Amino acid sequence: MSTINTSTSPETNPIAAKDLVKHFAKKQTLANRIKKTPIFNVPAVDGVSLNIQTGETLGLVGESGCGKSTLGRTLVGLYSATSGSISLYEKEVSNSRTLEDRRAVQMIFQDPFSSLNPRMTVGDMLSEALLFHKLVSKEKVKVRCLELLSLVGLPADAVDSYPRQFSGGQRQRIGIARALALEPKVLIADEPVSALDVSVQASVVNLLMDLKKDLGLTMLFISHNIAVVRQVSDRIAVMYLGRIIEIGPTEEIFRNPSHPYTKLLLSSVPKMSIGSQISSAPAGELPTMLSAMTGCRFRSRCPIAISDCATKDPQLVEVNKTHQAACLMVN
């Protein structure tokens, strides 16, 4: 199914980012203009480097406002990066992507209601993408649409229906079919199951896992739901205020979290084990990124912060070969 002219040897990463930065300009108010206050940009993503290997699912977790969705959208190309580079199969694409580059990275959105055009039938939506990218001829487009629908477990008559005729779980399947229509190499799933009920959530997660295995997809799974991320990811990256502060294999992160924020996050998750009662509640609120920051971003909430944390900006260091954390107190 590949028509993308890139080598797919296991050594080349389907998608990688280096020192990726995305700033959003804060609106300049009249008062500030008169006072000549310099414009401060909100660093939503502030120097992120990561690579995802072929066939791997990288789970990206963090609290709201930490920049995980911005990172996902920048990787897809919905936002242009302020600085840093993105490469697909070792080929730098950054802010000028060809049609093929764009095809190779597709996205699934959180909200299955607003991400589908209410005035287009499912068939129209799928054929629009297929025809625009000239993947099939006009005569064969209907057949391909039906194939895609059966791939995501929707009935064939869905092709002539409108999004409003479907439930949340079914709509999310339509969103997945639309992303898969372009035969992508990399799928960026931004909170794909957060809007769904538990019973439906499980079936969509299973579908994503099956598709990933069958089609050899590489996936970035963005979610705030740590329990779901644990089920789907090979590796986990934890984000805090625009930075990745810990990254490593899923089981390693759960068994041996090294960054104090990861520890806090994992201990805050309500558990299913019988008799569990929330024992310790973390202090403090998530700071906003509206002010420039020096030192470690987590130090205001950190139980083990030392004076060095206020001045030194911790970089990711190795805990072991596969596991890195950005904390001065690691090791």
Add this chain to the structure above:
Amino acid sequence: MRGISFEVGAGDSIGIVGESGCGKSITLKAILGLLPVNAKVTRGNIYVNGTDVAGHSKKERRALFSEIAGMIFQDAIAALNPVITVGEQIAEVPRFRLGQSKEQAHATALKLMEQVGISDAEHRFSLYPHQLSGGLRQRIAIAIALSGKPKVLFCDEPTTALDVTIQAQVLRLLLELRRDEGLGLVFVTHDLAVVNEICDSIKVMYAGKFIEVGGVKDTFSKPTHPYTYSLLKAAPDPDVAVSRLFTIEGEAPNLILPVTGCPFSPRCFASTTECLAKEPQLISIDGSLSACFNGAEHTKWKATDAKSGAHA
């Protein structure tokens, strides 16, 4: 909502769980008289301290409830008035209903803010809701709910919109209020793990009815209704990674159409012909209540399900 019974005493903590559209929020709203105009309680009684209030006028009911109940909502920013400072909103009930003077009400509000763990209360008293973070807003909403000295706090998904570390703070606060003040909690949520952490008893709702009622420990360890069993298995556990999540086929029924038989039977792996004909009522099984004809045989169908691996 089709025939719901339960009672709350001081210091009780009840979790009502179910999927969206099953009627959890409507249950709370019906009790408190907050139903939208197109909904009404067609039958049944609501007792407050032993008096039936279902027939009372809105005004009478409001007077009764204001003394015993407080409510917090999922969306704190929508529940708060954007043009009044949060401090004044907390002071409103002490001032106008408890008859305190302006100064007394101010002091009461500050005390409530400290009680719900808001530091620097004096400064934050004069802030507006938009100036506060999500966790602080929900604390303000809790402080307002507590300002009338309620016996029972009705919580409608109070932590669903919050980040997990902030959720832990709010849950901890509710647990402390319950322990220290003997506050009763009625906790509506779709998150089973949250119920496990803070409730003693659980009521599982499906298609407008309670289908399983029991203690949290009993229900989590040996559910007697196939829906509860499936829901518990479908919920991803942060402590355990499984290769494949358990799924429940199909969708919840549309209650616009009349329900015949057990509403869960089309999705149930243990359903029999009896389930299609009659709607089961809650009966006592192994110490909890379950609305399932095959509830007594729960060990049998659980074993069959595990063996068949149909869901694995």
